[in-house]
Amino acid sequence: MTASAPVPGRFAPGTFSPRPGRGGLGRMLAAQSALELKLALRNGEQVLLTLLIPIVLLVGLTLVGVIDLPEPRVNAVFASVLALAVMSTAFTGQAIAFGFDRRYGVVRRLAATALPRWLLVAGRLVAVLGTVVVQVVVLGLIALALGWRPDGGVATALLLVLLGCAAFGGLGLLLGGTLRAEIVLALANVVWFVLLLGGGIVVPLATLPSGLAAVAALLPSGALAEGLRIALAGADGSLLQPVLVLVAWAVVGGVAAARLVRLT
Amino acid sequence: MSLPADGPREPTSPGPASHGSAVTVRGLVKRYGTTTALDGVDLDVPAASVVALLGPNGAGKTTTVEICTGFRRADAGEVRVLGIDPAGAPDALRARIGVMPQGGGAYPGVRAAEMLRLVATCSAHPLDVDELIEVLGLGSCARTPYKRLSGGQQQRLALACAVVGRPELVFLDEPTAGMDPQARRLVWELVESLRRDGVAVLLTTHLMEEAEALADDVVIVDHGRVVAHGSPAELTTTGDSQELRFRARAGMDVTELAAALPTGYQAAEPAAGRYVVQGRIDPPVLSAVTSWCAAQGALADDVRITRRSLEDVFLDLTGRELRS
Ligand SMILES: Nc1ncnc2c1ncn2[C@@H]1O[C@H](COP(=O)(O)OP(=O)(O)OP(=O)(O)O)[C@@H](O)[C@H]1O
Ligand SMILES: [Mg+2]
Secondary structure: OOOOOOOOOOOOOOOOOOOOOOHHHHHHHHHHHHHHHHHHHHHHHHHHHHHHHHHHHHHHHHHHOOOOOOHHHHHHHHHHHHHHHHHHHHHHHHHHHHHHHHHOOOHHHHEEEOOOHHHHHHHHHHHHHHHHHHHHHHHHHHHHHHOOOOOOOOOOHHHHHHHHHHHHHHHHHHHHHHOOHHHHHHHHHHHHHHHHOOOOOOOOOOOOOOOOOHHHHOOOOHHHHHHHHHHHHOOOOHHHHHHHHHHHHHHHHHHHHHHHHHOO | OOOOOOOOOOOOOHHHHHHEEEEEEEEEEEEEEEEEEEEEEEEEEEEOOOEEEEOOOOOOOOHHHHHOOOOOOOOOOEEEOEEEOOOOHHHHHOOOOEEEEOOOOOOOEEHHHHHHHHHHEOOOOOOOHHHHHHHHOOOOHHHOOOOHHOOHHHHHHHHHHHOOOOOEEEEEOOOOOOOOHHHHHHHHHHHHHHHHHOEEEEEEOHHHHHHHHOOEEEEEEEEOOOEEOHHHHHHOOOOOOHHHHHHHHOOOOOOHHHHHHOOEEOOOOOOOEEEEEEOOOOHHHHHHHHHHHHHOOOOOOOEEEEEOOOHHHHHHOOOOOOOO
Protein backbone atom coordinates (compact mmCIF):
# COMPACT_ATOMS: atom_id res chain seq x y z
CA MET A 1 0.00 0.00 0.00
CA THR A 2 1.29 3.36 -0.94
CA ALA A 3 -0.08 6.37 0.88
CA SER A 4 0.61 5.52 4.49
CA ALA A 5 3.65 3.49 5.37
CA PRO A 6 2.86 2.24 8.87
CA VAL A 7 4.78 3.92 11.66
CA PRO A 8 6.56 0.94 13.13
CA GLY A 9 5.23 -0.12 16.49
CA ARG A 10 1.92 1.70 16.66
CA PHE A 11 0.10 -1.60 16.17
CA ALA A 12 2.52 -4.45 16.72
CA PRO A 13 2.08 -7.48 14.44
CA GLY A 14 -0.47 -9.86 15.90
CA THR A 15 -2.28 -7.15 17.85
CA PHE A 16 -5.50 -7.82 15.99
CA SER A 17 -5.13 -11.55 15.36
CA PRO A 18 -8.72 -12.74 15.54
CA ARG A 19 -9.83 -14.37 18.73
CA PRO A 20 -13.59 -13.84 18.72
CA GLY A 21 -16.10 -15.05 21.23
CA ARG A 22 -18.90 -13.82 23.43
CA GLY A 23 -18.20 -12.55 26.92
CA GLY A 24 -19.82 -14.18 29.95
CA LEU A 25 -23.54 -13.39 30.29
CA GLY A 26 -23.28 -12.57 33.98
CA ARG A 27 -20.33 -10.24 33.45
CA MET A 28 -22.09 -8.48 30.58
CA LEU A 29 -25.23 -7.96 32.63
CA ALA A 30 -23.25 -6.73 35.62
CA ALA A 31 -21.10 -4.39 33.51
CA GLN A 32 -24.03 -2.87 31.65
CA SER A 33 -26.26 -2.32 34.65
CA ALA A 34 -23.39 -1.04 36.80
CA LEU A 35 -22.46 1.48 34.12
CA GLU A 36 -26.07 2.63 33.66
CA LEU A 37 -26.48 2.96 37.41
CA LYS A 38 -23.29 4.98 37.62
CA LEU A 39 -24.45 7.24 34.80
CA ALA A 40 -27.83 7.76 36.47
CA LEU A 41 -26.21 8.74 39.76
CA ARG A 42 -23.78 11.05 37.96
CA ASN A 43 -26.48 12.87 36.01
CA GLY A 44 -27.65 15.96 37.87
CA GLU A 45 -31.19 16.00 36.48
CA GLN A 46 -31.65 12.32 37.26
CA VAL A 47 -30.46 12.80 40.82
CA LEU A 48 -32.78 15.77 41.24
CA LEU A 49 -35.67 13.65 40.05
CA THR A 50 -34.87 10.42 41.85
CA LEU A 51 -33.38 11.65 45.14
CA LEU A 52 -33.54 15.38 45.81
CA ILE A 53 -37.24 15.96 45.13
CA PRO A 54 -38.34 12.87 47.11
CA ILE A 55 -36.08 13.89 50.02
CA VAL A 56 -37.40 17.46 50.02
CA LEU A 57 -40.99 16.20 49.92
CA LEU A 58 -40.36 13.63 52.65
CA VAL A 59 -38.93 16.20 55.00
CA GLY A 60 -41.23 19.06 53.98
CA LEU A 61 -44.56 17.22 54.04
CA THR A 62 -43.69 15.58 57.36
CA LEU A 63 -42.82 18.84 59.07
CA VAL A 64 -45.31 21.19 57.35
CA GLY A 65 -49.03 20.40 57.51
CA VAL A 66 -50.07 21.46 53.97
CA ILE A 67 -51.94 18.17 53.44
CA ASP A 68 -54.25 16.60 56.02
CA LEU A 69 -52.69 13.33 57.17
CA PRO A 70 -53.19 11.06 60.16
CA GLU A 71 -50.48 11.13 62.84
CA PRO A 72 -47.70 10.17 62.82
CA ARG A 73 -47.48 12.09 59.56
CA VAL A 74 -44.13 10.58 58.61
CA ASN A 75 -45.68 7.15 58.01
CA ALA A 76 -48.09 8.37 55.35
CA VAL A 77 -45.54 10.75 53.82
CA PHE A 78 -42.91 8.02 53.62
CA ALA A 79 -45.42 5.78 51.81
CA SER A 80 -46.24 8.55 49.29
CA VAL A 81 -42.61 9.43 48.74
CA LEU A 82 -41.60 5.80 48.13
CA ALA A 83 -44.27 5.60 45.45
CA LEU A 84 -42.95 8.84 43.96
CA ALA A 85 -39.38 7.50 44.05
CA VAL A 86 -40.38 4.36 42.16
CA MET A 87 -42.32 6.35 39.55
CA SER A 88 -39.47 8.84 39.11
CA THR A 89 -36.87 6.16 38.53
CA ALA A 90 -38.67 3.35 36.76
CA PHE A 91 -40.91 5.53 34.60
CA THR A 92 -39.78 9.12 34.15
CA GLY A 93 -36.02 8.73 34.56
CA GLN A 94 -35.85 5.53 32.62
CA ALA A 95 -38.00 6.77 29.74
CA ILE A 96 -35.87 9.90 29.36
CA ALA A 97 -32.58 8.01 29.59
CA PHE A 98 -33.80 5.38 27.13
CA GLY A 99 -35.04 8.04 24.71
CA PHE A 100 -31.68 9.83 24.70
CA ASP A 101 -29.66 6.62 24.69
CA ARG A 102 -31.51 5.64 21.54
CA ARG A 103 -30.90 9.08 20.07
CA TYR A 104 -27.16 8.75 20.78
CA GLY A 105 -27.10 5.30 19.18
CA VAL A 106 -26.03 3.42 22.30
CA VAL A 107 -28.73 0.81 21.94
CA ARG A 108 -27.62 0.04 18.42
CA ARG A 109 -23.98 0.18 19.50
CA LEU A 110 -24.57 -2.45 22.18
CA ALA A 111 -26.81 -4.54 19.97
CA ALA A 112 -23.89 -4.71 17.52
CA THR A 113 -21.77 -6.47 20.14
CA ALA A 114 -22.28 -10.02 21.34
CA LEU A 115 -24.73 -8.73 23.96
CA PRO A 116 -28.07 -10.50 23.34
CA ARG A 117 -31.10 -8.28 23.00
CA TRP A 118 -32.91 -9.61 26.04
CA LEU A 119 -29.83 -8.79 28.09
CA LEU A 120 -29.85 -5.25 26.79
CA VAL A 121 -33.31 -4.75 28.30
CA ALA A 122 -32.54 -6.78 31.42
CA GLY A 123 -29.48 -4.61 32.05
CA ARG A 124 -31.63 -1.48 32.00
CA LEU A 125 -34.12 -2.96 34.43
CA VAL A 126 -31.38 -4.11 36.81
CA ALA A 127 -29.96 -0.58 36.76
CA VAL A 128 -33.43 0.74 37.62
CA LEU A 129 -33.65 -1.70 40.53
CA GLY A 130 -30.22 -0.57 41.70
CA THR A 131 -31.34 3.05 41.76
CA VAL A 132 -34.50 2.08 43.64
CA VAL A 133 -32.40 0.27 46.24
CA VAL A 134 -30.36 3.46 46.76
CA GLN A 135 -33.58 5.46 47.06
CA VAL A 136 -35.21 3.06 49.52
CA VAL A 137 -32.12 3.09 51.72
CA VAL A 138 -31.66 6.87 51.67
CA LEU A 139 -35.36 7.68 52.12
CA GLY A 140 -35.73 4.96 54.77
CA LEU A 141 -32.89 6.38 56.83
CA ILE A 142 -34.35 9.88 56.61
CA ALA A 143 -37.82 8.57 57.55
CA LEU A 144 -36.27 6.82 60.56
CA ALA A 145 -34.69 10.10 61.58
CA LEU A 146 -38.10 11.76 61.25
CA GLY A 147 -39.67 9.23 63.60
CA TRP A 148 -40.90 6.43 61.31
CA ARG A 149 -40.77 3.04 63.06
CA PRO A 150 -40.75 -0.01 60.75
CA ASP A 151 -43.18 -2.82 61.56
CA GLY A 152 -44.52 -5.91 59.87
CA GLY A 153 -45.66 -3.87 56.88
CA VAL A 154 -42.13 -3.42 55.57
CA ALA A 155 -41.98 -6.77 53.75
CA THR A 156 -45.32 -6.03 52.06
CA ALA A 157 -44.05 -2.57 51.16
CA LEU A 158 -40.93 -3.99 49.52
CA LEU A 159 -43.06 -6.38 47.50
CA LEU A 160 -45.23 -3.47 46.38
CA VAL A 161 -42.12 -1.49 45.44
CA LEU A 162 -41.02 -4.39 43.22
CA LEU A 163 -44.46 -4.59 41.61
CA GLY A 164 -44.36 -0.83 41.13
CA CYS A 165 -40.97 -1.15 39.40
CA ALA A 166 -42.44 -3.75 37.06
CA ALA A 167 -45.53 -1.67 36.24
CA PHE A 168 -43.72 1.65 35.82
CA GLY A 169 -40.65 0.02 34.25
CA GLY A 170 -42.65 -1.51 31.39
CA LEU A 171 -44.42 1.80 30.77
CA GLY A 172 -41.12 3.71 30.93
CA LEU A 173 -39.53 1.38 28.36
CA LEU A 174 -42.62 1.74 26.20
CA LEU A 175 -42.51 5.54 26.27
CA GLY A 176 -38.74 5.86 25.92
CA GLY A 177 -38.54 3.21 23.24
CA THR A 178 -41.18 4.45 20.83
CA LEU A 179 -41.00 8.24 20.56
CA ARG A 180 -38.40 10.87 19.75
CA ALA A 181 -36.16 11.91 22.64
CA GLU A 182 -37.54 15.47 23.00
CA ILE A 183 -41.12 14.22 23.02
CA VAL A 184 -40.20 11.56 25.56
CA LEU A 185 -38.61 14.23 27.76
CA ALA A 186 -41.68 16.46 27.64
CA LEU A 187 -44.25 13.69 28.07
CA ALA A 188 -42.39 11.90 30.85
CA ASN A 189 -42.17 15.10 32.87
CA VAL A 190 -45.79 16.09 32.32
CA VAL A 191 -47.04 12.64 33.28
CA TRP A 192 -44.80 12.67 36.36
CA PHE A 193 -46.23 16.01 37.50
CA VAL A 194 -49.86 15.12 36.82
CA LEU A 195 -49.61 11.76 38.59
CA LEU A 196 -47.72 13.31 41.51
CA LEU A 197 -50.59 15.71 42.23
CA GLY A 198 -53.68 14.08 40.74
CA GLY A 199 -52.65 10.43 40.51
CA GLY A 200 -52.91 9.60 44.18
CA ILE A 201 -49.26 10.00 45.14
CA VAL A 202 -48.93 12.97 47.49
CA VAL A 203 -52.65 13.52 47.94
CA PRO A 204 -54.23 10.30 49.33
CA LEU A 205 -57.17 8.90 47.34
CA ALA A 206 -59.55 9.65 50.22
CA THR A 207 -58.70 13.35 49.96
CA LEU A 208 -59.03 13.58 46.16
CA PRO A 209 -62.40 14.51 44.58
CA SER A 210 -64.35 11.24 44.30
CA GLY A 211 -64.38 11.04 40.48
CA LEU A 212 -60.65 11.63 40.30
CA ALA A 213 -60.05 9.19 43.14
CA ALA A 214 -61.86 6.42 41.27
CA VAL A 215 -59.61 6.98 38.23
CA ALA A 216 -56.45 7.35 40.31
CA ALA A 217 -57.11 4.06 42.08
CA LEU A 218 -56.80 2.33 38.71
CA LEU A 219 -53.53 4.07 37.79
CA PRO A 220 -50.19 2.56 38.77
CA SER A 221 -49.43 5.70 40.79
CA GLY A 222 -52.59 5.54 42.87
CA ALA A 223 -52.39 1.78 43.31
CA LEU A 224 -48.76 1.84 44.43
CA ALA A 225 -49.14 4.81 46.78
CA GLU A 226 -52.37 3.52 48.29
CA GLY A 227 -50.92 0.04 48.74
CA LEU A 228 -47.86 1.52 50.46
CA ARG A 229 -50.08 3.64 52.72
CA ILE A 230 -51.99 0.51 53.70
CA ALA A 231 -48.76 -1.37 54.36
CA LEU A 232 -46.78 1.37 56.09
CA ALA A 233 -49.29 3.83 57.54
CA GLY A 234 -52.18 1.56 58.52
CA ALA A 235 -54.57 3.14 56.01
CA ASP A 236 -57.91 1.35 55.67
CA GLY A 237 -58.51 -0.90 52.73
CA SER A 238 -57.54 -4.15 51.11
CA LEU A 239 -54.24 -4.70 49.32
CA LEU A 240 -55.96 -6.87 46.75
CA GLN A 241 -56.99 -4.08 44.42
CA PRO A 242 -53.63 -2.23 44.40
CA VAL A 243 -51.79 -5.48 43.74
CA LEU A 244 -54.13 -6.45 40.89
CA VAL A 245 -53.88 -3.00 39.34
CA LEU A 246 -50.08 -3.05 39.46
CA VAL A 247 -49.90 -6.56 38.01
CA ALA A 248 -52.28 -5.55 35.21
CA TRP A 249 -50.17 -2.50 34.31
CA ALA A 250 -46.99 -4.56 34.46
CA VAL A 251 -48.45 -7.07 32.00
CA VAL A 252 -49.88 -4.44 29.67
CA GLY A 253 -46.74 -2.30 29.75
CA GLY A 254 -44.43 -5.28 29.39
CA VAL A 255 -46.27 -6.82 26.46
CA ALA A 256 -46.67 -3.50 24.68
CA ALA A 257 -43.00 -2.67 25.23
CA ALA A 258 -41.88 -6.05 23.95
CA ARG A 259 -43.93 -5.52 20.76
CA LEU A 260 -43.45 -1.83 20.10
CA VAL A 261 -40.07 -0.76 21.43
CA ARG A 262 -37.59 0.09 18.70
CA LEU A 263 -34.01 -0.39 19.73
CA THR A 264 -32.71 2.22 17.31
CA MET B 1 0.31 -1.08 21.21
CA SER B 2 1.57 -4.51 21.99
CA LEU B 3 -0.32 -7.30 23.64
CA PRO B 4 -3.94 -8.20 24.01
CA ALA B 5 -5.28 -8.06 27.52
CA ASP B 6 -4.95 -11.74 28.13
CA GLY B 7 -3.36 -14.95 27.13
CA PRO B 8 -2.01 -16.46 23.96
CA ARG B 9 -3.25 -15.56 20.57
CA GLU B 10 -4.18 -18.80 18.82
CA PRO B 11 -7.68 -18.43 17.42
CA THR B 12 -10.18 -20.57 19.28
CA SER B 13 -12.70 -20.67 16.48
CA PRO B 14 -11.98 -21.54 12.88
CA GLY B 15 -9.56 -18.92 11.64
CA PRO B 16 -10.13 -16.78 8.62
CA ALA B 17 -8.21 -19.20 6.45
CA SER B 18 -11.00 -21.76 6.75
CA HIS B 19 -13.46 -19.44 5.02
CA GLY B 20 -12.99 -18.72 1.36
CA SER B 21 -15.04 -15.62 1.72
CA ALA B 22 -15.89 -13.50 4.73
CA VAL B 23 -18.93 -11.88 3.11
CA THR B 24 -20.93 -13.09 0.14
CA VAL B 25 -23.91 -11.07 -1.06
CA ARG B 26 -25.98 -11.98 -4.10
CA GLY B 27 -28.86 -10.08 -5.66
CA LEU B 28 -29.58 -8.00 -2.58
CA VAL B 29 -32.80 -5.96 -2.79
CA LYS B 30 -34.12 -3.58 -0.15
CA ARG B 31 -37.08 -1.23 -0.45
CA TYR B 32 -38.23 1.45 1.96
CA GLY B 33 -41.80 2.13 0.89
CA THR B 34 -41.49 3.31 -2.68
CA THR B 35 -37.72 3.96 -2.47
CA THR B 36 -35.56 1.14 -3.76
CA ALA B 37 -32.43 1.46 -1.66
CA LEU B 38 -30.75 -1.69 -3.00
CA ASP B 39 -31.50 -3.07 -6.42
CA GLY B 40 -29.60 -6.32 -6.85
CA VAL B 41 -26.25 -5.78 -5.15
CA ASP B 42 -23.54 -8.44 -5.40
CA LEU B 43 -20.55 -8.20 -3.12
CA ASP B 44 -17.67 -10.37 -1.97
CA VAL B 45 -15.20 -9.80 0.80
CA PRO B 46 -12.47 -12.45 0.60
CA ALA B 47 -10.94 -13.56 3.89
CA ALA B 48 -8.26 -11.22 5.26
CA SER B 49 -8.82 -8.58 2.64
CA VAL B 50 -10.09 -5.02 2.64
CA VAL B 51 -13.04 -4.12 0.44
CA ALA B 52 -14.26 -0.55 0.07
CA LEU B 53 -17.86 0.19 -0.75
CA LEU B 54 -17.72 3.50 -2.52
CA GLY B 55 -20.70 5.59 -3.53
CA PRO B 56 -22.41 8.96 -3.27
CA ASN B 57 -24.86 9.92 -0.51
CA GLY B 58 -27.90 7.68 -0.56
CA ALA B 59 -26.26 5.04 -2.75
CA GLY B 60 -27.14 2.24 -0.35
CA LYS B 61 -23.86 1.71 1.50
CA THR B 62 -25.26 1.88 5.03
CA THR B 63 -28.24 -0.24 4.04
CA THR B 64 -25.86 -2.92 2.74
CA VAL B 65 -23.80 -2.87 5.94
CA GLU B 66 -26.92 -2.98 8.11
CA ILE B 67 -28.24 -6.02 6.28
CA CYS B 68 -24.87 -7.76 6.56
CA THR B 69 -24.78 -7.11 10.31
CA GLY B 70 -28.35 -8.25 10.89
CA PHE B 71 -29.89 -4.86 11.66
CA ARG B 72 -32.18 -4.93 8.64
CA ARG B 73 -33.82 -7.61 6.62
CA ALA B 74 -33.39 -7.77 2.87
CA ASP B 75 -36.48 -8.02 0.69
CA ALA B 76 -34.68 -10.39 -1.65
CA GLY B 77 -31.25 -11.82 -2.21
CA GLU B 78 -28.81 -13.98 -0.35
CA VAL B 79 -26.37 -12.92 2.35
CA ARG B 80 -23.73 -15.05 4.04
CA VAL B 81 -21.42 -13.48 6.57
CA LEU B 82 -18.78 -15.88 7.93
CA GLY B 83 -21.10 -18.59 6.61
CA ILE B 84 -24.00 -17.31 8.71
CA ASP B 85 -27.30 -15.78 7.57
CA PRO B 86 -27.30 -12.52 9.55
CA ALA B 87 -31.09 -12.24 9.57
CA GLY B 88 -31.41 -15.75 11.00
CA ALA B 89 -28.73 -15.77 13.70
CA PRO B 90 -27.58 -12.24 14.47
CA ASP B 91 -26.33 -13.11 17.96
CA ALA B 92 -24.12 -15.93 16.71
CA LEU B 93 -22.71 -13.64 14.06
CA ARG B 94 -22.13 -10.64 16.27
CA ALA B 95 -19.89 -12.57 18.61
CA ARG B 96 -17.47 -12.89 15.67
CA ILE B 97 -17.64 -9.51 13.98
CA GLY B 98 -16.88 -5.90 14.88
CA VAL B 99 -19.16 -3.10 13.75
CA MET B 100 -18.64 0.63 13.54
CA PRO B 101 -22.09 1.99 12.73
CA GLN B 102 -22.35 5.27 10.81
CA GLY B 103 -22.46 7.99 13.47
CA GLY B 104 -21.02 5.79 16.21
CA GLY B 105 -23.04 5.35 19.39
CA ALA B 106 -22.57 5.66 23.17
CA TYR B 107 -24.42 6.84 26.27
CA PRO B 108 -24.51 10.67 26.13
CA GLY B 109 -22.86 11.01 29.54
CA VAL B 110 -20.39 8.15 29.33
CA ARG B 111 -16.61 8.55 29.27
CA ALA B 112 -14.68 6.99 26.42
CA ALA B 113 -12.90 4.40 28.54
CA GLU B 114 -16.11 3.40 30.32
CA MET B 115 -17.89 2.79 27.03
CA LEU B 116 -15.01 0.87 25.53
CA ARG B 117 -14.69 -1.23 28.68
CA LEU B 118 -18.37 -2.20 28.47
CA VAL B 119 -18.04 -3.21 24.83
CA ALA B 120 -14.85 -5.13 25.69
CA THR B 121 -16.75 -7.06 28.38
CA CYS B 122 -19.05 -8.37 25.66
CA SER B 123 -16.11 -10.28 24.14
CA ALA B 124 -14.27 -13.26 25.50
CA HIS B 125 -10.71 -12.14 24.71
CA PRO B 126 -10.70 -8.37 24.27
CA LEU B 127 -7.75 -6.09 23.63
CA ASP B 128 -6.42 -4.02 26.49
CA VAL B 129 -8.81 -1.08 26.85
CA ASP B 130 -6.41 1.46 28.30
CA GLU B 131 -3.78 0.80 25.66
CA LEU B 132 -6.32 1.09 22.88
CA ILE B 133 -7.57 4.40 24.31
CA GLU B 134 -4.00 5.72 24.38
CA VAL B 135 -2.99 4.56 20.94
CA LEU B 136 -6.14 6.05 19.42
CA GLY B 137 -5.29 9.39 21.01
CA LEU B 138 -8.29 9.43 23.34
CA GLY B 139 -6.25 9.50 26.55
CA SER B 140 -6.46 13.27 26.86
CA CYS B 141 -10.27 13.28 26.74
CA ALA B 142 -10.74 10.18 28.86
CA ARG B 143 -12.98 12.02 31.33
CA THR B 144 -15.06 13.98 28.82
CA PRO B 145 -18.68 12.86 28.44
CA TYR B 146 -19.41 11.37 25.02
CA LYS B 147 -21.80 14.11 23.97
CA ARG B 148 -19.06 16.70 24.44
CA LEU B 149 -16.41 14.82 22.45
CA SER B 150 -15.62 16.25 19.03
CA GLY B 151 -16.96 14.41 15.99
CA GLY B 152 -13.55 12.96 15.21
CA GLN B 153 -13.06 11.80 18.81
CA GLN B 154 -16.46 10.10 18.76
CA GLN B 155 -15.46 8.39 15.52
CA ARG B 156 -12.24 7.11 17.07
CA LEU B 157 -14.15 5.72 20.04
CA ALA B 158 -16.54 4.00 17.65
CA LEU B 159 -13.59 2.52 15.81
CA ALA B 160 -12.10 1.27 19.06
CA CYS B 161 -15.43 -0.37 19.92
CA ALA B 162 -15.40 -2.14 16.54
CA VAL B 163 -11.99 -3.75 17.00
CA VAL B 164 -11.69 -4.26 20.77
CA GLY B 165 -13.30 -7.72 20.69
CA ARG B 166 -10.70 -9.15 18.26
CA PRO B 167 -13.22 -9.99 15.55
CA GLU B 168 -12.60 -12.00 12.38
CA LEU B 169 -14.40 -9.47 10.26
CA VAL B 170 -14.94 -5.75 10.75
CA PHE B 171 -17.58 -3.48 9.21
CA LEU B 172 -16.63 0.19 9.21
CA ASP B 173 -19.32 2.58 7.96
CA GLU B 174 -17.49 5.77 6.97
CA PRO B 175 -14.66 5.32 9.45
CA THR B 176 -12.89 8.56 8.61
CA ALA B 177 -15.87 10.90 8.19
CA GLY B 178 -15.13 14.14 10.02
CA MET B 179 -11.54 13.25 10.91
CA ASP B 180 -8.51 15.48 10.59
CA PRO B 181 -5.60 14.24 8.44
CA GLN B 182 -3.66 12.84 11.41
CA ALA B 183 -6.63 10.87 12.65
CA ARG B 184 -7.32 9.66 9.13
CA ARG B 185 -3.78 8.35 8.80
CA LEU B 186 -4.21 6.57 12.11
CA VAL B 187 -7.34 4.86 10.84
CA TRP B 188 -5.63 3.88 7.61
CA GLU B 189 -2.81 2.40 9.59
CA LEU B 190 -5.24 0.53 11.77
CA VAL B 191 -7.04 -0.91 8.75
CA GLU B 192 -3.73 -2.03 7.28
CA SER B 193 -2.79 -3.64 10.57
CA LEU B 194 -6.13 -5.47 10.62
CA ARG B 195 -5.46 -6.88 7.17
CA ARG B 196 -1.91 -7.80 8.13
CA ASP B 197 -3.23 -9.74 11.13
CA GLY B 198 -5.77 -11.63 9.04
CA VAL B 199 -8.94 -9.65 9.74
CA ALA B 200 -11.29 -9.02 6.82
CA VAL B 201 -12.64 -5.47 6.52
CA LEU B 202 -15.63 -4.05 4.68
CA LEU B 203 -15.54 -0.28 4.82
CA THR B 204 -17.65 2.40 3.20
CA THR B 205 -16.33 5.73 2.10
CA HIS B 206 -16.88 8.69 -0.16
CA LEU B 207 -13.15 9.28 -0.43
CA MET B 208 -11.56 7.85 -3.54
CA GLU B 209 -8.16 8.48 -2.06
CA GLU B 210 -9.08 6.31 0.87
CA ALA B 211 -10.44 3.49 -1.24
CA GLU B 212 -7.38 3.65 -3.45
CA ALA B 213 -4.95 3.59 -0.54
CA LEU B 214 -6.60 0.92 1.57
CA ALA B 215 -8.70 -1.45 -0.44
CA ASP B 216 -7.77 -4.64 -2.25
CA ASP B 217 -11.11 -4.34 -4.01
CA VAL B 218 -13.38 -1.40 -4.59
CA VAL B 219 -17.10 -1.79 -5.23
CA ILE B 220 -18.73 1.34 -6.59
CA VAL B 221 -22.45 1.55 -5.88
CA ASP B 222 -24.98 4.08 -7.04
CA HIS B 223 -28.76 4.07 -6.74
CA GLY B 224 -28.54 0.68 -5.08
CA ARG B 225 -26.65 -0.96 -7.94
CA VAL B 226 -23.03 -1.97 -8.33
CA VAL B 227 -21.76 0.16 -11.19
CA ALA B 228 -18.17 -1.08 -11.13
CA HIS B 229 -15.89 -3.28 -9.12
CA GLY B 230 -12.28 -4.36 -9.15
CA SER B 231 -8.94 -3.50 -7.67
CA PRO B 232 -8.09 0.20 -7.66
CA ALA B 233 -5.56 -0.44 -10.43
CA GLU B 234 -8.08 -2.32 -12.56
CA LEU B 235 -10.69 0.35 -12.13
CA THR B 236 -8.38 3.15 -13.09
CA THR B 237 -6.77 1.50 -16.09
CA THR B 238 -9.64 -0.28 -17.77
CA GLY B 239 -10.93 0.89 -21.09
CA ASP B 240 -9.29 3.59 -23.17
CA SER B 241 -9.04 5.74 -20.13
CA GLN B 242 -5.37 6.62 -20.28
CA GLU B 243 -3.69 9.54 -21.88
CA LEU B 244 -0.20 10.09 -23.22
CA ARG B 245 0.85 13.73 -23.24
CA PHE B 246 4.03 15.13 -24.72
CA ARG B 247 5.55 18.28 -26.10
CA ALA B 248 7.15 18.56 -29.49
CA ARG B 249 7.51 20.90 -32.43
CA ALA B 250 4.15 22.55 -33.14
CA GLY B 251 2.04 21.74 -36.20
CA MET B 252 2.78 18.04 -36.80
CA ASP B 253 0.01 16.10 -38.58
CA VAL B 254 -2.00 14.38 -35.84
CA THR B 255 -4.09 12.30 -38.28
CA GLU B 256 -0.85 10.79 -39.50
CA LEU B 257 0.16 10.12 -35.91
CA ALA B 258 -3.17 8.39 -35.22
CA ALA B 259 -2.72 6.32 -38.37
CA ALA B 260 0.65 5.14 -37.04
CA LEU B 261 -1.10 3.69 -34.00
CA PRO B 262 -3.48 0.72 -33.72
CA THR B 263 -7.09 1.51 -34.56
CA GLY B 264 -9.13 3.21 -31.88
CA TYR B 265 -6.40 5.54 -30.70
CA GLN B 266 -6.92 9.25 -30.97
CA ALA B 267 -4.36 11.97 -31.27
CA ALA B 268 -4.80 15.72 -30.94
CA GLU B 269 -2.85 18.91 -30.51
CA PRO B 270 -5.01 20.91 -28.08
CA ALA B 271 -2.43 23.68 -27.80
CA ALA B 272 0.48 24.52 -30.07
CA GLY B 273 3.27 22.02 -29.43
CA ARG B 274 1.30 20.01 -26.89
CA TYR B 275 0.03 16.64 -28.01
CA VAL B 276 -2.35 14.13 -26.48
CA VAL B 277 -2.85 10.50 -27.41
CA GLN B 278 -5.85 8.75 -25.86
CA GLY B 279 -6.21 5.01 -25.54
CA ARG B 280 -4.65 2.16 -23.66
CA ILE B 281 -1.04 3.21 -23.29
CA ASP B 282 1.24 0.19 -23.30
CA PRO B 283 4.96 0.00 -24.18
CA PRO B 284 4.45 -0.69 -27.93
CA VAL B 285 2.18 2.36 -28.20
CA LEU B 286 4.66 4.51 -26.34
CA SER B 287 7.46 3.38 -28.59
CA ALA B 288 5.29 3.90 -31.70
CA VAL B 289 4.65 7.49 -30.64
CA THR B 290 8.27 8.32 -29.94
CA SER B 291 9.49 6.69 -33.17
CA TRP B 292 6.87 8.55 -35.19
CA CYS B 293 8.12 11.80 -33.67
CA ALA B 294 11.70 10.82 -34.46
CA ALA B 295 10.65 10.14 -38.06
CA GLN B 296 9.29 13.71 -38.15
CA GLY B 297 12.66 14.93 -36.91
CA ALA B 298 11.07 15.96 -33.62
CA LEU B 299 11.91 15.01 -30.09
CA ALA B 300 9.00 13.99 -27.88
CA ASP B 301 9.71 15.83 -24.71
CA ASP B 302 8.08 15.89 -21.26
CA VAL B 303 6.27 12.63 -21.98
CA ARG B 304 3.64 11.81 -19.42
CA ILE B 305 1.18 8.97 -19.02
CA THR B 306 -1.74 9.93 -16.86
CA ARG B 307 -3.93 7.34 -15.30
CA ARG B 308 -7.49 8.28 -14.56
CA SER B 309 -7.82 8.75 -10.84
CA LEU B 310 -10.43 6.72 -9.01
CA GLU B 311 -12.21 10.00 -8.52
CA ASP B 312 -12.54 10.41 -12.29
CA VAL B 313 -13.87 6.86 -12.56
CA PHE B 314 -16.30 7.55 -9.76
CA LEU B 315 -17.58 10.80 -11.23
CA ASP B 316 -17.83 9.28 -14.72
CA LEU B 317 -19.89 6.42 -13.36
CA THR B 318 -22.09 8.26 -10.91
CA GLY B 319 -22.45 11.62 -12.62
CA ARG B 320 -21.45 15.01 -11.39
CA GLU B 321 -24.66 16.39 -10.01
CA LEU B 322 -25.15 16.71 -6.28
CA ARG B 323 -27.22 14.08 -4.51
CA SER B 324 -30.11 14.95 -2.28
N1 LIG C 1 -35.12 4.05 7.36
C1 LIG C 1 -35.29 4.47 6.11
N2 LIG C 1 -36.50 4.77 5.63
C2 LIG C 1 -36.68 5.18 4.36
N3 LIG C 1 -35.69 5.34 3.48
C3 LIG C 1 -34.44 5.06 3.88
C4 LIG C 1 -34.17 4.62 5.21
N4 LIG C 1 -32.83 4.43 5.33
C5 LIG C 1 -32.32 4.75 4.13
N5 LIG C 1 -33.25 5.13 3.25
C6 LIG C 1 -33.04 5.50 1.83
O1 LIG C 1 -32.34 4.45 1.22
C7 LIG C 1 -31.35 4.95 0.33
C8 LIG C 1 -29.99 4.39 0.73
O2 LIG C 1 -29.61 4.92 1.99
P1 LIG C 1 -28.25 4.55 2.72
O3 LIG C 1 -28.31 5.11 4.08
O4 LIG C 1 -28.00 3.10 2.58
O5 LIG C 1 -27.21 5.36 1.83
P2 LIG C 1 -25.65 5.57 2.03
O6 LIG C 1 -25.00 5.08 0.80
O7 LIG C 1 -25.20 4.97 3.31
O8 LIG C 1 -25.54 7.16 2.10
P3 LIG C 1 -24.53 8.13 2.91
O9 LIG C 1 -23.30 8.21 2.10
O10 LIG C 1 -25.25 9.44 2.92
O11 LIG C 1 -24.36 7.55 4.27
C9 LIG C 1 -31.47 6.46 0.42
O12 LIG C 1 -32.25 6.88 -0.68
C10 LIG C 1 -32.18 6.72 1.71
O13 LIG C 1 -32.95 7.89 1.62
MG1 LIG D 1 -24.37 5.74 5.02
